[in-house]
Amino acid sequence: MVNKNKSPIPTNESERLLELESYNIVDSLPEDEYDDIVLISSHICNTPIAIVALIDETRKWHKSKVGINKESVPRDIAICSHTILNDEILVVNDTHLNEKFCNIGMVTKAPFVRFYAGVPLINTSGFALGTLCVLDTKPNQLxxxxxxxxxxLARQVITLLELRRNLAQLEKQKHELFALSQTDDLSNLFNRRVLSRELSKELKRSVRYGGNFALMMLDLDYFKILNDKYGHAYGDKAIQKIGKLLKEKSRDTDCCIRYGGDEFIILMPNTNAEQAIYVSERIRQSIDKSGGALDTLSASIGIVIVQQFDVSEKSILALADDCVYLAKEQGRNQIIHQFI
Incomplete structure (x- = not known):
């Protein structure tokens, strides 16, 4: 990496910056745990200034500080830029007597540092992320x-950083597992367990705020014949294409669910009969005109427009199923709707 600053650059700088980024901590809000560490450091070392500093590409950013107001300083005027080059503590008893640091920005300008001691914050992977440092405006020694x-105390900072990253990773995994628990692997739509929750939620919303909603149930025509003729792998491909098609042709506010086998449900909030039929017809035509894995398929669709909200989820689903059955009885590839 080309050094555009006056400060030295670690040989593993690219990897170090990626490691620092993985903590998602630079420019984060103050936290008591880090504030406690700088306060204790200042008292133990008898210095007016103590900082938990993280070194990014251009700055020494202060996660926590006492005795100094600046949120960050340019990296090239920071002694900490030198501290992260090694594994050991860097102590400068009098900067005015040190050729390397006597003309550095923090020495010649506010806060006019005369004494510096910094411990590199080395994480479990061996990267120096920054420092825990104490400073004084007069010569000093530890x-x-x-x-x-x-x-x-520097080790405690690393412990806090690792805890932060581990908790973030656990939270991400929790969200991923939650998403997986709600998703049908084949169609990439919501699975059946989502239906009861969302239908119950929609009934409660409608009771409170008013307005109709609709439930569309779709059953693929001739899917068993397709499976028997071409095999289950071909049938799986058809289910995948249906899942993609339903997402594309439904609205952003609609909830698309694989109900089971070759049955699908779309829950349509705040939707009247005309709107529900329009969306359903667009889906029916798209399936009917599709080629490839969907070439031999069509869809029988039942729609229930819910206008009264003292009905049960079971009765809504039963009526939708009756509509689908009637659509198949009348020749398939059509839409039947009912009000409840």
Missing amino acids: NDFQINSLKA
């Missing part, structure tokens, strides 16, 4: 107890 205490 005894063994203070040095060991600062190192111990």
Whole structure:
């Protein structure tokens, strides 16, 4: 990586920055746990300034600080940029007597640092993410107890960072598992267990705010014949295409569900009969005109428009099923609707 700053760049800088990014912590809000660590560091080391600093591509960003107001400083004026080059604590008792740091920005300008001690924050993968550092405006030095205490507190910062990342990963996995528990693998639509929850929710919403809603039930015509003739792999491909088609032809507010086998349901919130029939007809025509895996298929569709809300979920589904049965009895590839 080309060094555009005056500060030195670690040899593993690209990987280090990716590792830092994985914590999603830079520019996050203050947290008491980090504030406690800088306060304790300041007291133990008897310095007016203490900082938990993270070094990104251009800045030394202060996750927590005491004795200084700046949220960040340019990386090229920070002594911490040198600290992350090594595994050990960096102590500068008097910056004015140090050729490397006597002209650095934080020394020649506010806060006019004369003393610096920083421990690199090295994570479990071996990357130095930043520092826990203490600063003074006059020359100073640390005894063994203070040095060991600062190192111990730096390890606590790493523990907090790892906990943050692990919790974020667990939360992500929880959301992924929740999504999987609601999704039909083959069609990529919601599965049957979502139906009861969403239908119950829609009934309650309609009672409270008024307005009709509709439930469309779709049964593929001749699907068993297709399966028997071409095999289950071909039938699976047809189910996948139906799932994609239903998502494309329904509305963003509709809830598309694979009810089971070759049956599908679309729950349509705040929808009247005309709107429900329009969406259903668009779906029916799309299936009828499809080629490939859907070439021999059509759809019998039943729609229930719910106008009264003291009905049960079971009665709505039963009426939709009756409509589908009637559509098949009358020749298939058509739509029957009823009000309830």
